[in-house]
Amino acid sequence: MKVLVIGSGGREHALVWKLRQSPRVSKVYCAPGNGGIAGEAECLPTDIKNVETLLALAHQLRPDLTVVGPELPLTLGVVDEFTQRGYRIFGPTKAAAQLESSKSFAKEFLQRHHIPTAHYAICNSADDVHDALPHFHTPIVVKADGLAAGKGVVICKSKEEAASVSADMLSGKMLGEAGSRVVLEECLVGEELSFLVMSDGERVAALAAAQDHKRVGDGDTGPNTGGMGAYSTSTLVDDQMRNWLLQHVARPVVDGMKAEGMEYKGVLYCGLMMTAKGPMVLEFNCRFGDPETQPILMRLESDLAEALEASIEGRVSEGDFRWSTDASVCIVMASGGYPGAFEAGKKIIGLEEAGRLEGVKVFHAGTSARDGACYTAGGRVLGITARAADLQTAVSRAYDAASMIGFEGAHYRKDIAARALKVK
Ligand code: AMP
Numbered sequence: 001m002k003v004l005v006i007g008s009g010g011r012e013h014a015l016v017w018k019l020r021q022s023p024r025v026s027k028v029y030c031a032p033g034n035g036g037i038a039g040e041a042e043c044l045p046t047d048i049k050n051v052e053t054l055l056a057l058a059h060q061l062r063p064d065l066t067v068v069g070p071e072l073p074l075t076l077g078v079v080d081e082f083t084q085r086g087y088r089i090f091g092p093t094k095a096a097a098q099l100e101s102s103k104s105f106a107k108e109f110l111q112r113h114h115i116p117t118a119h120y121a122i123c124n125s126a127d128d129v130h131d132a133l134p135h136f137h138t139p140i141v142v143k144a145d146g147l148a149a150g151k152g153v154v155i156c157k158s159k160e161e162a163a164s165v166s167a168d169m170l171s172g173k174m175l176g177e178a179g180s181r182v183v184l185e186e187c188l189v190g191e192e193l194s195f196l197v198m199s200d201g202e203r204v205a206a207l208a209a210a211q212d213h214k215r216v217g218d219g220d221t222g223p224n225t226g227g228m229g230a231y232s233t234s235t236l237v238d239d240q241m242r243n244w245l246l247q248h249v250a251r252p253v254v255d256g257m258k259a260e261g262m263e264y265k266g267v268l269y270c271g272l273m274m275t276a277k278g279p280m281v282l283e284f285n286c287r288f289g290d291p292e293t294q295p296i297l298m299r300l301e302s303d304l305a306e307a308l309e310a311s312i313e314g315r316v317s318e319g320d321f322r323w324s325t326d327a328s329v330c331i332v333m334a335s336g337g338y339p340g341a342f343e344a345g346k347k348i349i350g351l352e353e354a355g356r357l358e359g360v361k362v363f364h365a366g367t368s369a370r371d372g373a374c375y376t377a378g379g380r381v382l383g384i385t386a387r388a389a390d391l392q393t394a395v396s397r398a399y400d401a402a403s404m405i406g407f408e409g410a411h412y413r414k415d416i417a418a419r420a421l422k423v424k
C-alpha cells in the first residue's frame with residue numbers, strides 16, 4: 001500500500017515513522033515533509049493550503065491511503081474532495097471539522113448535546129462584548145472564533161483587558177479573519193488532558209491519553225504555544241475515567257454529529273480541563289495533536305495503517321489498538337524567540353549521537369536538510385521523544401538526548417512531566 005502523509009511537523013514525522021513499521025505499507029510519501037522526514041519518506045514540495053494542488057499530487061502519486069496531519073487542509077475540505085474522486089483519505093469532512101475551525105460552532109454544539117464545558121458568550125461586536133461582560137467573573141478567557149495556531153486564546157485578568165483584547169481581535173488587527181467573532185469563556189482551573197479517540201462516524205475507540213504543556217516557559221509561564229512537550233503513560237487516565245470520558249464526551253460528540261448530518265470520521269482530539277467539578281471540554285481538534293502524537297505513537301504496538309483504514313471503512317474497534325505499558329515523553333526544542341518572531345537557517349548539531357541513545361527517537365518539525373546537514377526552518381524545531389518502562393527513565397533519556405543537540409538560540413522547557421513525577 002502507498003501512503004501519502006500531508007504536513008511538515010513533528011506529528012507528521014511520527015506518523016511517517018509509525019506507518020513505515022506496518023507490513024502493509026510499501027511506500028510513504030510526505031507533502032511537503034521536513035529535513036528529518038526526508039530520510040524516511042519521499043518528500044514532495046507542496047502548498048498544503050491549496051486543495052487543488054493536493055488533488056493534483058494525488059492524481060500523480062495515486063496513494064492507496066492519505067493521512068492529513070494539520071487542521072488547515074481538513075477545514076478547507078480536502079477529505080470531501082479526495083473522497084469524491086475515489087481516494088481513500090483519513091480524517092473528517094469540512095463540515096465535521098467545524099468542531100475545530102469554529103469555536104462558536106463547537107460551544108453551541110456542546111451546549112445542544114449537554115456535554116460539560118465552560119460558561120460562554122459568543123460576540124460579534126464590541127457591543128456584544130459590553131453586554132456579556134457583566135455575566136462573567138474574572139479572569140475571563142477571550143478566544144478568537146477561527147483557526148489561530150494556538151495564538152487565539154488570551155486569559156484576561158480584568159474586564160477592561162477582556163474588552164480591549166476582544167476589540168483587537170474583532171477589528172482584525174490581531175488575528176485577521178479568525179478574530180471577526182470572539183467567544184468569552186469562564187476561566188477553568190485544573191490539570192489539562194488531551195483525550196484522543198478514533199471514530200468511524202459511529203464507533204469510537206480511545207487512544208492512549210497524553211498531557212501537553214502549552215505555555216512556553218517552565219512552571220507554565222509565558223505565552224501559549226502550539227505545545228512545548230507532552231507525555232503519555234498508562235496511568236494518566238484510569239479505566240473508570242476513560243469510560244466516563246467516552247460516555248459523556250466522545251460518544252455524545254460522534255452521535256450528535258451523526259444526528260446533525262455531519263458524520264465525524266478520524267481522530268477527535270478532546271482538550272479537557274480536569275476541574276474540581278469534573279472534566280470539562282476546552283476545545284476540540286479534528287486531528288492528531290502535536291506534540292501529543294509523538295509520545296502516543298511511541299507507545300502504540302499495533303498497526304497504525306490498519307487503524308486508519310478501519311476508520312475509513314467503518315470498523316473501528318478498541319481491541320485493535322495495543323498499547324505498551326511503557327511511558328513516553330516528548331520535549332520540544334524551539335527556535336530563539338518562539339512563539340514570537342524567530343530566525344531560521346541555524347545549523348543543528350548532535351542529531352545522530354542523540355538519536356543513538358536507547359529508547360530515543362528525535363522527530364523533526366521545523367527543519368530542512370541541505371548538503372548532509374540539518375538547519376532550523378520553523379518555530380518548533382525538534383520533538384525529542386523517549387520511551388522507557390517508567391516515566392522518570394523516559395524523561396531522563398529525553399533530556400539526555402536534548403542536552404546533546406544544539407543550535408543557536410535553541411530553547412526547551414526543563415519541566416515536561418515534572419508534575420506527574422512529583423505526584424508519585
Ligand atoms: P484552546 O485553543 O481553546 O484549547 O485553548 C488553548 C489553551 O488555552 C488551552 O489548552 C488552555 O491552556 C487555555 N484555555 C482555553 N480555554 C480555557 C478556559 N476556559 N479556562 C482556562 N484555560 C483555558
Ligand code: GLY
Pocket residue numbers: 212226227285288289290291292
Ligand atoms: N498540542 C495541541 C494541538 O495539537 O493543538
